[in-house]
Amino acid sequence: MADGTQVPRAWDRHEILSLFDPASGVLDRRVHSDEALYRLELERIFARGWNFMCHGSQIREPGDYFVTYIGEDQVIAVRDEEGAVNVLLNTCRHRGNALCRAEQGRAKSFVCSYHGWNYGLDGRLIGAPGLSTYYHGDLDRSRLGLVKARVEEYLGFYFATLSPDAPSLHDYLGEVGRIGLGMMCAYGEVECVDGVQKNIIDCNWKIAVDNLFDWYHVTYSHASADSAGFFDISEILHPKNQMVMLGEYGHAIGGPATPQEIQDQIDALSDEQREAMSRAQPRNSPRVRPSSATDLMGPVGVRSHGHPNIFPNLWITMSGLQMCLRLPRGPSRTELWWFTFVPKDAHAELKRKMIWQANHVFGPAGLLEQDDGENWSQSTRAAGGLASRGLGARIGMGLGHGAVEEGPRGERYVEGLVSEHGQRWLYRAWTEWMAARDWAELEANHAPPPSGAV
Numbered sequence: 001m002a003d004g005t006q007v008p009r010a011w012d013r014h015e016i017l018s019l020f021d022p023a024s025g026v027l028d029r030r031v032h033s034d035e036a037l038y039r040l041e042l043e044r045i046f047a048r049g050w051n052f053m054c055h056g057s058q059i060r061e062p063g064d065y066f067v068t069y070i071g072e073d074q075v076i077a078v079r080d081e082e083g084a085v086n087v088l089l090n091t092c093r094h095r096g097n098a099l100c101r102a103e104q105g106r107a108k109s110f111v112c113s114y115h116g117w118n119y120g121l122d123g124r125l126i127g128a129p130g131l132s133t134y135y136h137g138d139l140d141r142s143r144l145g146l147v148k149a150r151v152e153e154y155l156g157f158y159f160a161t162l163s164p165d166a167p168s169l170h171d172y173l174g175e176v177g178r179i180g181l182g183m184m185c186a187y188g189e190v191e192c193v194d195g196v197q198k199n200i201i202d203c204n205w206k207i208a209v210d211n212l213f214d215w216y217h218v219t220y221s222h223a224s225a226d227s228a229g230f231f232d233i234s235e236i237l238h239p240k241n242q243m244v245m246l247g248e249y250g251h252a253i254g255g256p257a258t259p260q261e262i263q264d265q266i267d268a269l270s271d272e273q274r275e276a277m278s279r280a281q282p283r284n285s286p287r288v289r290p291s292s293a294t295d296l297m298g299p300v301g302v303r304s305h306g307h308p309n310i311f312p313n314l315w316i317t318m319s320g321l322q323m324c325l326r327l328p329r330g331p332s333r334t335e336l337w338w339f340t341f342v343p344k345d346a347h348a349e350l351k352r353k354m355i356w357q358a359n360h361v362f363g364p365a366g367l368l369e370q371d372d373g374e375n376w377s378q379s380t381r382a383a384g385g386l387a388s389r390g391l392g393a394r395i396g397m398g399l400g401h402g403a404v405e406e407g408p409r410g411e412r413y414v415e416g417l418v419s420e421h422g423q424r425w426l427y428r429a430w431t432e433w434m435a436a437r438d439w440a441e442l443e444a445n446h447a448p449p450p451s452g453a454v
């Protein structure tokens with residue numbers, strides 16, 4: 001239902017592919033401002049791809065639901081009586097009223113507030129007032145259930161797609177997407193803390209996404225957090241030990257990595273010794289991962305302490321064990337949803353500390369996001385100007401200076417200095433998704449993760 005329809009005439013395949021030139025790293029800034037491109041993104045990226053819905057711990061019991069979005073379509077992720085998770089389009093099949101108004105909760109069924117049609121947790125139309133009288137028994141309830149998206153999960157993270165042709169979630173994520181989600185669970189099972197923090201920034205959603213690979217801005221944009229003593233940039237940046245992993249369909253992970261020779265030393269340690277090593281490290285250093293993390297993330301992924309993006313819009317960050325959805329709300333507005341996680345078995349004091357850290361780093365009250373949001377909204381505003389949108393954005397850092405290596409699981413990665421390999425991979429994938437009319441065309445024409453020089 002999502003594929004092959006409503007292609008705006010303004011943008012043909014050739015024009016879309018020319019919006020980003022991987023050979024020069026120049027990006028046409030209309031990708032951050034054009035309304036027709038935005039409409040096409042809803043169809044060709046969000047309706048077609050796998051979108052993060054919620055974590056299983058948010059909907060533990062039958063009837064538990066969480067309302068979220070696929071693009072701008074509101075959906076209800078709900079656990080039914082059999083324990084299965086359904087993702088239902090939040091629109092009544094009678095006249096289209098939104099069924100569920102709360103952001104999350106527990107329900108026995110969903111009753112429309114307009115005329116009282118009643119739907120089960122699996123989307124079935126259970127009943128409607130006046131079935132035998134006003135409708136004369138003519139209403140075929142079996143054909144009027146809520147529209148259901150495809151739902152699959154990995155490590156307890158639920159995703160949904162409106163496309164019947166999308167590959168399985170496992171194949172969609174590929175090695176790099178699975179490493180990204182594995183990073184969340186590297187120290188053990190996690191649970192989502194109640195209260196997803198939501199705020200709106202006047203920026204294009206892709207500017208928020210490309211920033212997560214941007215370790216160039218950290219020293220400058222976030223200097224105030226450093227000088228306030230909130231964190232020590234030199235302890236988190238590691239500009240010479242960077243690794244960018246480039247995955248299928250645009251997934252990528254970029255940021256600091258443990259050098260192989262140090263990882264070799266870690267691999268020889270017991271989990272107890274690793275914990276002792278973590279305690280002896282500077283305050284902002286990442287906790288050393290246990291040996292089980294290598295099974296989950298592979299020998300290359302386990303070295304990464306960067307930022308994964310599950311294409312298109314799910315950012316994972318370990319500074320507070322958080323995930324952030326960048327939900328599109330027009331070409332120049334993005335709604336950010338911050339999900340905070342804690343280890344399931346952690347004691348209350350550790351959970352409290354982790355939540356404090358999460359609240360103070362990102363999210364609407366976070367020190368870092370306040371710096372970032374202002375830059376993103378001003379970059380978006382300038383991308384809409386008649387003269388300024390004709391100037392390209394430059395994403396050429398490190399171009400031609402990277403060598404792609406291949407890990408034992410087929411992981412493709414580049415090590416070295418701070419670079420813009422991740423951003424280039426994002427925009428290249430974006431043009432391929434946008435140019436393809438359906439999944440078959442995307443599968444046939446998208447670039448596999450690169451090898452050789454990049």
Ligand code: FES
Nearest residue numbers: 092094095112115
């Ligand atoms: S619109 Fe839902 S019952 Fe009429």
Ligand SMILES: [Fe+2]
Nearest residue numbers: 218221368372
């Ligand atoms: Fe930032």
